[in-house]
Amino acid sequence: MAIQKPDTMFKNIDHKPPRKDWMDVPADIKPGRYCYAAGPEPLEYVGMPNPRKWDPLDKDWKLPENWENTIITGMKERLEKYRSFKIFMDICVRCGACADKCHYFIGSGDPKNMPVLRAELLRSIYRGELTTAGQILGRFAGGRKLTEEVLKEIWYYYYQCSECRRCSIFCPYGIDQAEITIIGRELLNLIGLNIGWIAQPVANCYRTGNHLGIQPHAFKDMLEFFCDDIEEIYGIKPEPTFNKVGADILFVTPSGDVFADPGTYTCMGYLILFHYLKEEYGLDITWSTYASEGGNFGLFTSHEMMKRLNAKMYMEAKRLGVKWILGGECGHMWRVIHQYMDTMNGPADFLEMPISPITGTRFENASSTKMVHIVEFTADLIKNGKLNLNKSRNANVRATYHDSCNPARGMGFFDEPRYVLNNVIDTFHEMPQGTTKEQTFCCGGGSGLNAGENEEIRMMGGLPRANAVKFVHDKHDVNMLSCICAIDRATLTAMVDYWVPGVQVCGVHELVGNALILPGEHERETDLRGETLPGKEEE
């Protein structure tokens, strides 16, 4: 009785690369792992180089003439402008501590997703083109020349990095792959290598103020639509103000909260909170249709684009004459605020030192940026007993908390959201150690990679996170994954649905909104999602 060998049965199973050096294995651009290229329109609108129609699967990427030179000079320029980049190019010893820390590697097993190798893609060019040793010794010094093949590989893998920085905390020299990716993408953008999912929001944001291209009246309509919903649930209709000159505080949140489930529920949470503060304490918070986007896909494009998009926040705050700015729950928005905004578009000397007018707390940690995170703001209100909360309205929620990469590894924002959560819900379970706080896993769709066409890489990248969620779901029956990032809310929803059905995703302020008792409200029967509250079923 003879049995066929599996290798003859499954001819396709040949994932083992030929025993070749990684430099000799060109990137095989696979559907499901890459995002579609950007069309010409958005690039033209914001004046980015080489707008054209192209497809990564084509052989010809329609690169501009002399593109090699553009990249090399661009690199040279950035080596002088960014010490981080220069040092990260020079001192990696390839110890491999980061190798198994990347969620894309853990999920996909593609060795070029090891952070060290992703950086080496660029480092090999640096050595081969810009260092004497590399120019003379070539491969022996770990250098290689910039060819079209190499360029394609860089493009492919630099759009498979979500800039989550998890690898960087394990690096003995603090090499931050996110910074390398940012500069790598900046270089690619010099010759028009982009992805549509980033370029389009960038252009939209530049024009209309938000990524989705929502025009001012639609923005207002949408929020009012939420207010109607709230009225149905609470019997009270919040009345937000827009572009109001002389308001106390300007509120900026990612447009994802306004236009995509389940962020919309978080947005309703904000509206409820602001209404409560207005009624109880007379606090005047205004929304802007001009600075209607907290997120900043410029961060995923180039430093310059980031600055161009970010400038709106301070400009609008100045125009409206507010005291300070309040920022919604968003990941990379906060990364930009925390690490770039004040440096790029500051100093914000036209704003006041942020002080909570209700509690009198001075937000010392935001004394220069003058922008306060809404979770900090709410945590302070709760700490000072200024909110009338009823936890039992979240009795159907058994939550865990996903530390979004940017607030976690970009800010060190760990305890504030947990404090808020513990005050608005009864049941909270942490995911296992090593998957939370500074070691948190990415949702798989950060840094502009939450497109539809690259779903497979997102699912693979999301697996480590989902696996930890599954653990608490199985063990503690956790049914809600809370987070403070709009991209998370969008990405995790599909990701969790695939890996851990039965778990939903929400923002922290959705839960705050659920628990907050508005003065004069009628008895509530459903939560913000319209789901019947526990104990109200028979009515």
Added chain:
Amino acid sequence: MKAIYSLFLVFALILLAMIGAGTLGMEYLFGVIIPYLAVLAFVVGFMLKVIGWGKSAVPFRITSTCGQAKSFPWIKENKLENPSSTWGVIGRMFFEVFLFRSLFRNTKVEIHDGQRIAYSSSKWLWLFAILFHYTFLVIVLRHMRFFTEPVPYPFVLLDRLDGMLQIGAPVLYISSLIILAALFYLLLRRLLIPSMRYISLPSDYFPLFLIIGVVITGILMRYFLKTDIMAIKELSMGLVTFRPVTPEGIGVIFFIHLFLVSVLLFYFPISKLMHMGGVFLSPTRNMTGNTRMVRHVNPWNYPVKVHTYDAYEDEFREKMVEAGLPVVKPLEEKSENAENKE
């Protein structure tokens, strides 16, 4: 393959020193000129490299935040993992530089396949890395006995401590054993773990083989192929007092040892070994994480083209007015202007 190339290169260097200092009798070249040049290249090259890094700007303050940031007084700040003060940064740098904190972070107990408790192998990386670096330091300091006269007591003491086991004569140095073990661990790790082999370059193997060569020639010289130590001291003292001599009776093994060390010094500033200086300059670790609190200035910050509110309102004024949103310029004015323009 990459490893074999590097190994051959080290062998070639050894052969070069053997032929040069041995057969051809170019002791002055190998004992004086090359070492001088090597020290010069090392010190100058190292400093130039660091200055080169220094010339690059630090436009943003981006630190890795591995702990709770400074927040409200009632939230416990992690002053070392996410420092907001200079002292915190000093502490963090101390742990990074002297104790390899980040590598140690890898050490984690995990529940493996249900119940078995397992340690990740990375703990070994930390352990052997730290053993290697410290023994290397000890060995360098120990060699100061050849470069000082009289030998200051700290070096004498270090020598005695290293030979504490009092095994054999000359006394066996503990550091000889540890550094060999550590080097072979680091080498085998690269050779045997497929992912490590994949990411390793010749420039990873070469310094390893080179240092192994230095260590082995040193050990051979001390324990097996004896050579006249007093003559070596005369040579080394001649070097450091700028009165170079090449005394009689120094074995070739010494020149091989010295030549490999010289090559290491030459190679140092142009290689990854510069992590020695780079670790101090790594912007993610040597800055405070208080960017929201204290403004960081970008020396090359330049104005960019932005979409102003006025331009925005101009485009959407009609719709804004229609939706009841406040506008700066009334609608009529705009249309008038528009008409005027036409």
Added chain:
Amino acid sequence: MYHSKKIIPGLIIFFLFMTFPFWFNIGGEAYVTPELVLPEDHENCIESVEFIRAEHMTILDQWRDAYVRDGYGLYESSLTGEMYAMSLTKTCMDCHDDKEQFCDRCHDSVSVSPYCWACHIEPEGVE
């Protein structure tokens, strides 16, 4: 250069560390290999000078095992064929009767600290 207030002191420290042997010896006299006081009444040691220079510690190490553990008391020189008692104090120090003038000179110079004299009694130098 940016941050020169931190980088330059750092480099100076680096420079001082790395050139330690050079400046440490500034002002010192030229190093000469210590002159050893050799016994006047003997022409040769138990073996050739080169061999003894390189291997004296090994000989002593082997002697002590041979004497203590195996009970051998005599050593036949390959240089002269003479017999010598395998004893540090009785043979070596019989000729080289001043430890300071002989052993210590080299040992101190290269910072070797043999622990022979922790147990064995050093001969008192000949006045």
Added chain:
Amino acid sequence: MNLDKLIKEKKTQILKLWILKFTNTYPEESAQFFRGGPGQFANPVGHTFRSNLDKIFDELFMEYDSKKMQGLVDPIVRIRAVQGFDPSEAVCFVPMLKQSVWEICGKEVTRQDHISEWLDFIERLELLTYTSFDVYMRCREQLWKQKAEFTNSRTHKLLEKANLLKKAGE
């Protein structure tokens, strides 16, 4: 001794070979990571493969509860379904078990009195193959559904209906 018992006795060997074969469908660099990586949370793929293949093996020799089996197959196939494998590759762990058993207990299998048991075993494996394909299809369907929903998300539809979308550059 009957064949089932024999195979069960050699479980450790067979399982080791099986996992080796299966992880070898990945590049060597990651195959080793999946085989021996450190644990449940740092290496979910490896952990799922190791523990679920183990459980599948056990379940095959107990009463074949198809519901339970589906639950064991699901996590593995779910991972394979997003890793860019063809369907046949995604479920190749089933024939790989057959191969592993054959390589370890081949001699015993060919014994005359074991043939019927072997056929029975093969039949169970076939059942497992069908289950795996079912799971695979469900996963892929879900992915496509998500993709479809993604492009037709509620808000987009809403906005488009209201003709409120204004894309830059239009």
Added chain:
Amino acid sequence: MKSSRRKFIKMAGFAALGWSICPSLAGARNPNSRYFVEAERLTAQQWAMTIDTRMLTPEVIDAAIDACHSLHNVPEIEPHQNIKWIWTEPFENLFYDQSHPHLADAAGKQFLTLCNHCENPPCVRVCPTKATFRRTDGIVLMDFHRCIGCRFCMAGCPFGARSFNFSDPRLHLETIDPEYPTRTMGVVEKCEFCSHLLDKGQMPACVEASDGALLFGDLNDPGSDVRRALSERYSLVRKPKLGTGPKVFYLI
């Protein structure tokens, strides 16, 4: 120059062999040296000692102890840190398990005692560095060079014959005999049956000083002093039940 050339050729050979260094080839080492035994050396198959308890007067005891301790540079330190090679114990301490009423006259009498140089020495078995070993002539010897001061041997010895140097012994010595090395802090020491004297053809110091109370000789030689004494007199050894085979016999 010549010698370095020679070394170079050897080195080239090694390198070609891929550093598989064979120490015997390395350098001009061990030039046909040969070790010899002294001609006057006293040899035996099994050295043993008898102690004639009847002759143990305080003078004899003091002389024996003094001869040993001054020869071996054994210091006198306060009791709990004292070093002893040969010392006194009352009879009942030595032979508590072999005592009976008719030996009453021996009770309370001070006897000399020292290392028993056992046939099956437990101290040798427990020594991790083989610093303590048994010579072919039966002497249980210590190589002080090797002792790491772990004190396992002290725990192993049932006779308390070993002492540990808690401090530098030279601090407690008034005069030092340059012929015999002292020990250092952290080293264990004990009686060696004066093996160094035997090698030079002399009898142990205590035997010489004992005025005939102590006899020393080859136990396997029927004509030796000890054999004769043992055949004439009733004798005891300490703790025979332990089976260590002591080689110090007490003539009662």
